[in-house]
Amino acid sequence: MNPAPSSTWFTTGPHWAWFIVLYFFIGGLAGGCYFLSALIDLFDRREDRPLARLGYYIAFPCVALSGLLLLADLGRPLRFWHMMIESNTYRPMFKYWSPMSTGVWALLIFGLFTFLSFLAALAEDDRIGWPALRTIGARWPALRRLRGPSALGRVISVIGAIFGLYIAGYTGVLLAVTNRPIWSDTPLLGMLFVVSATSTSGALMMLVAYRSGWRMPGLADLHSMESWVIVLELLVLIAVLVSLGPVLTAWLNAWGVLLVIVIAFGLIWPLIQSWRARQPGQMNFARAAPLVLLGSFLLRLVIVFSSQAI
Amino acid sequence: MPEPMGFYTDTTVCIGCKACEVACKEWNQLPSTNGGVNTLSGDSYDNTRRLDGIHWRHVKFIEQFPEDRKDGRWLLMSDVCKHCVHAACLEVCPTGAIIRTEFDTVVIQSNACNGCRDCIAACPFGVIDINPVSHVAQKCTLCYDRLQGGMEPACSKACPTKSIQFGTIRELHERAQERVAQLHQNGENRAYLYGADDKMLGGLNSFYLLVDKPEVYGLPPDPKMPTRNLIPGSVFAVLGAVMVGLAAIFNFRNRGASQERKMRP
Numbered sequence: 028m029n030p031a032p033s034s035t036w037f038t039t040g041p042h043w044a045w046f047i048v049l050y051f052f053i054g055g056l057a058g059g060c061y062f063l064s065a066l067i068d069l070f071d072r073r074e075d076r077p078l079a080r081l082g083y084y085i086a087f088p089c090v091a092l093s094g095l096l097l098l099a100d101l102g103r104p105l106r107f108w109h110m111m112i113e114s115n116t117y118r119p120m121f122k123y124w125s126p127m128s129t130g131v132w133a134l135l136i137f138g139l140f141t142f143l144s145f146l147a148a149l150a151e152d153d154r155i156g157w158p159a160l161r162t163i164g165a166r167w168p169a170l171r172r173l174r175g176p177s178a179l180g181r182v183i184s185v186i187g188a189i190f191g192l193y194i195a196g197y198t199g200v201l202l203a204v205t206n207r208p209i210w211s212d213t214p215l216l217g218m219l220f221v222v223s224a225t226s227t228s229g230a231l232m233m234l235v236a237y238r239s240g241w242r243m244p245g246l247a248d249l250h251s252m253e254s255w256v257i258v259l260e261l262l263v264l265i266a267v268l269v270s271l272g273p274v275l276t277a278w279l280n281a282w283g284v285l286l287v288i289v290i291a292f293g294l295i296w297p298l299i300q301s302w303r304a305r306q307p308g309q310m311n312f313a314r315a316a317p318l319v320l321l322g323s324f325l326l327r328l329v330i331v332f333s334s335q336a337i
Numbered sequence: 338m339p340e341p342m343g344f345y346t347d348t349t350v351c352i353g354c355k356a357c358e359v360a361c362k363e364w365n366q367l368p369s370t371n372g373g374v375n376t377l378s379g380d381s382y383d384n385t386r387r388l389d390g391i392h393w394r395h396v397k398f399i400e401q402f403p404e405d406r407k408d409g410r411w412l413l414m415s416d417v418c419k420h421c422v423h424a425a426c427l428e429v430c431p432t433g434a435i436i437r438t439e440f441d442t443v444v445i446q447s448n449a450c451n452g453c454r455d456c457i458a459a460c461p462f463g464v465i466d467i468n469p470v471s472h473v474a475q476k477c478t479l480c481y482d483r484l485q486g487g488m489e490p491a492c493s494k495a496c497p498t499k500s501i502q503f504g505t506i507r508e509l510h511e512r513a514q515e516r517v518a519q520l521h522q523n524g525e526n527r528a529y530l531y532g533a534d535d536k537m538l539g540g541l542n543s544f545y546l547l548v549d550k551p552e553v554y555g556l557p558p559d560p561k562m563p564t565r566n567l568i569p570g571s572v573f574a575v576l577g578a579v580m581v582g583l584a585a586i587f588n589f590r591n592r593g594a595s596q597e598r599k600m601r602p
Contacts, residue, residue, distance in 0.1 A: 102452015205458035217574030
């Protein structure tokens, strides 16, 4: 009998599968895109406003989809409200020490903020093809105040961005607060997910912006930031591997091979592409951005599935 | 308020009859596996395989024989939920479906559980799983309904060798310690109690007398609470958020500075 590398080897996997992997990815995109848009708004440069709008346009549908994915994953979806209201007493249900409990509330609140910013972006945008949406700004001009530079807009952006980062990272803490191999053998998954969500969101926003032919200055800043965040993600990933210690043997299989592919083609190659672009904001990174997105998805896939394969 | 109740399982007198499994299934009306079609695991006489949503008792068969079969022994153990004093499942459950009863046992209320499965990942013993019929997480209730009616749990009632004993925790501890002393006196010095003291998750209300290392029985040597990672995990996540925030601010501010320089005459 081979000795188990950790006491976590004696536990059962929770059967979290594709819905959860997708939620980790899409929820991360929602949080990351909102955070980047809020940041762009806070720097308040007129020419960058379409870029910020893009992030708000991504964040709200992603949050809505996240809710649906979580609902579909439940064994009894119609009892989803038991997460928020105790079904026996009808009192609010909240456990600050349970990441799933805090995450549900955070997703709900973040959903509200993404909706407000989504409305503000729609109200401001006069280039939308759908007439019903185009008239939002004309009918309710006050909606524009839900975004900076108004004080209310700034408050919404800052609070929403904090919740966005929470949504991007709590999923890693949720995995750590279990007794499963890999997940609970390192405290760094939350950090990894926050950094990864930001790099993924930056890649998606740049990809859409480049494909749309945008050339605003904020794009160059985003590109420059993306390189730094990918370096940070690599460092955190190395720290995760080191912190796992003997548990790392759990990745001496196909999952480990996939992880190496993710590191090589989802992080290092895009980083090289980013550095090779002499002029920041050139098309080089646009070609690498889909790999960052795919790598981010596969990273979550490896983490979620490899633990449950034990 | 009743005294804390639980199980003491003396693995040295278990004969592997599985009466406990049958009694548990019968009383709790748990469905059969695979529609009742018998499939053999190939793992000794263990065709139950593991504890899950429809197997709340599991008799383990551990064969310890050398290749020449001259010497050896069977280790038999009826496994069940440990009803931990510090229960990981209860701690993380986001719906409040998992409760501690007046008997100090841990019960999942099936009508409140929504099948999120957080408790399955949290349990350090791999006890809980989804019941494929009800689609909610289920496990041993220590026959909560029978206890409320003044009866003992079905499994201990059915056990023909008193390997599974039910009673107050205080009384069970005394009995178990006497048995360990007796075994030591008879030369079985490997006998010890697993989970009887409060060092393991505050104490297990279902504890065991074992004669080999816990890992041999498929039990974790040092089970831990999942929330041990809550503070370090959260601190690192916040640190990650601060780092990306600084990276973003640094890069966006840089352009602002360069633009200002350009605008100067």
